[in-house]
Amino acid sequence: SWTTENIIEDSIARVREHVGAEKVLLGLSGGVDSSVVAALLHRAIGDQLTCVFVDNGLLRLDEDRFMNALAGEDDPEKKRVIIGNTFIHVFDEEATKLQDVNWLAQGTIYPDVIESAGSKTGKAHVIKSHHNVGGLPDDMNLQLVEPLRELFKDEVRRLGVELGLPSEMIYRHPFPGPGLGVRILGEVKKEYAEILRRADAIFMEELHKADYYDKVSQAFAVFLPVKSVGVTGDARNYNYLIALRAVETIDFMTAHWAHLPYDLLDTLSRRIINEIADVSRVVYDISGKPPATIEWE
């Protein structure tokens, strides 16, 4: 039957059967899915597993490889493909350095598979092409191991609990593979990423303070590269827009916008505008999924 323990035992057996005595490389972001894959694979194959954390510059700002690859591109799907391919190249280089690695593990979960359906064939029903869900480029020798491919987020979390991961890790909000790359609308620029990162940090800090982090399923800030007029003292300013989004959902396939308290929204708006000179206005996203998606791109 479908118990967490059975899923774990079953996955371990399947992974062992698949990879045998060969080496596996895992892209470990520190998020829920890849952390659970890491714990699972470690149980299954121990030292045959190597984890690589890729700083894509969309988490922190001192890495230019992804930024350069994204320069000039404003189409959301093309941005995803560029980021996904750059990740794959990094993994390929690491696999070459480690020698004899034949497998690449990924924390792909069921909703990633569904929402990316058709992305390789370019059919119109693609919602978003999540990382490499359709397989790896043909010129790569690595094969994929994706033990969470049939599970929903809440099931992955139960696996994490069973595997003994710390609860801050298990209950962290999801963060998309392309990172801030899909939360800066249109072309990604370093300047925008810096503003967004600061706004997002204020959002997270206040959510924790108000004890709302665990009451919502996912919350984040979005950078809108348009300017609106504000007033500081008696001077006019003309600066960027930050949108805040918080949702409640079980499976991330559908979601409701979270009814955050007005006081919290008020604090957020004041802090973001006062502390980040480049922002003159904060808006709150009141769209459900459907018809909107959770991320803005």
Ligand code: XMP
């Ligand atoms: P959407 O925006 O499709 O998001 O409603 C559903 C969930 O998936 C995350 N998401 C992604 N995760 N690569 C990922 O690894 C992606 O390209 C991607 N796009 C969206 C999103 O953060 C939400 O949790």
